[in-house]
Amino acid sequence: MSASQSAWVQGRVWMVLSLVIVCIAAAVGLARVYGVTKPVIDQQKIDAVNQALAAVLPGTDHFEEQVPGELWYGFDAQDVRTGAVVRVAPRGYAGPVETLAGVGLDGLVTGIVITSLKETPGLGLKATQAWFRDQFRGKPAAELKLDKDGGTLDAISAATITSRAVTNGVREGIEKYLDRLLPAQPGMSDTTGDE
């Protein structure tokens, strides 16, 4: 206890009042900091998403969110569709492996990027390395399978679970939205007419 405290500091009224004052001061201070940092934080989040989107769908000027957090359409500067980006989060070895996959208008993968993962360092974490990522480029969804599953992609050694999660996750994600990834073609809408 500080020796130099006055008697009223130890009283009951001040006990309540001091806590109230500290809380109000803290709240006011935090509100100001929040007001300054909030726009910056929001902008950071938007920038991070846009950067990742642009990385998987080259030549795109801006994106339009179709299904929140799952599907984006990309457009170039002249507002012409360049393709779409699908976000998937398949279960890896130690948690979801959040992955963005770009698909061009020809239905071929334009690139993938892993935005968040908790895999084992030195093993599953190697999924972010360029050689693994680059294998996806230029392939149709149906061909996205590991070599040991009858496909053509090399798995990361000693990290089959992670490799398979990313590969199958991207394939299934693209197949889920396949009808929306490609621009509507004339005649396509008629196919359901007879049923």
Added chain:
Amino acid sequence: MNKKPSRLSYFTSGIVVENPVLILMIGLCPTLATTVSARDGFGMGLAASFVLIASNVVVSLVRRFVPNSIRIPIFIIIISTFVTIIDYVLQAYQPSLYKVLGVFVPLIVVNCIILGRAEAFAYHHGVWDSFLDGLGKALGFTLALGVMGIIRELLSAGTVFGFAVTPAGFRESPVLFMIFAPGAFLLIGILKSIVNRLTAKKEEKA
């Protein structure tokens, strides 16, 4: 008034003689968890340092008006306010570091170094002394975390602050073990024994 310890010693004692991590052995949870790389170790150290110094100063400023019986809740509000500020600031201006440190930023609230210094030092000392004490302990904490981060990154990835400093052959197959929790325990044990040895010699001389 009795002879007071010199002001400078408030500052210097935190670095070696009373190093929070290596001598007092407190604040070990963030030490073990966030020192996987030099940048993360120093980042965590600096974030905690800001909170430690700021809370020491504020606690010292208001100490005459804080009733003894409710001092702990008041300290905690002051500390958590500064933690929330550093949380927002890191999120806004260092998002990649924030992503790595994750839950350990809000957990600075319960870092026992900070409440410990508020309770043991700042509540009984003036603002300037409390500032020096906070600065010294903060420096000791940051140095310990930074050194651990450098060593663990060097051994587990072959880099320091992301720069390759070892031959490519080592970086291909580094001592991965060091990035995991057992590596952190091993390293802190080794550092502790080195510090013990050094301080023991000093005492013999004295």
